[in-house]
Amino acid sequence: MSAKTKRSKEKAVIEQMIAxxxxxxxxxxxxxxxxxxxxxxxxxxDCCPFMETKSFCSNCKVHCYQSEMREKIRKVMRFSGPRMLFHKPWLVVSHIYHSRKERNL
Known part of the structure; x- marks a missing residue:
């Protein structure tokens, strides 16, 4: 998968979670x-230099978010993550699959 495709998918997921x-x-x-x-x-x-080699920000070794924004995004993800299973189940399944696949590499 190209970095451009990965970027657009990651943006779509984060937009769904924040919404x-x-x-x-x-x-x-x-x-x-x-x-x-x-x-x-x-x-x-958009600025991530590791997009070719990583699947999601949560799996990245470098956290580029400012601490205040990182806390906000964590709050959003903690709330939205479990609820996404009911709203966008295919995104959750895809996320889990790709996250586990990357961790096993």
Whole structure:
């Protein structure tokens, strides 16, 4: 899979997770804070030098998020991760498969 394809898939997943978090916690499609978090995450994904060799940011040895944004994205992922199984099950299955595959390499 090309880095460009991986970037677009990772952006789609993070957008889904942030949107789910915002809908459930802020009762909006996408509030200003969540939109800024999404833009920041997409910027980090675009600048990632390891995209060819990694599957997801959670599997990366280098964490490029600022500490405040890293805490926000963790909060979103902790909330949205389990709920994604009910909203976008194919994304969860794909994520688990690719994460485990990478760890076993």
């Amino acid at each position: 789910l978090y915002c809908r459930k916690n802020h009762k909006q499609a996408m509030c200003e804070d969540c939109q800024r978090l999404l833009e920041y995450a997409c910027q980090r994904i």
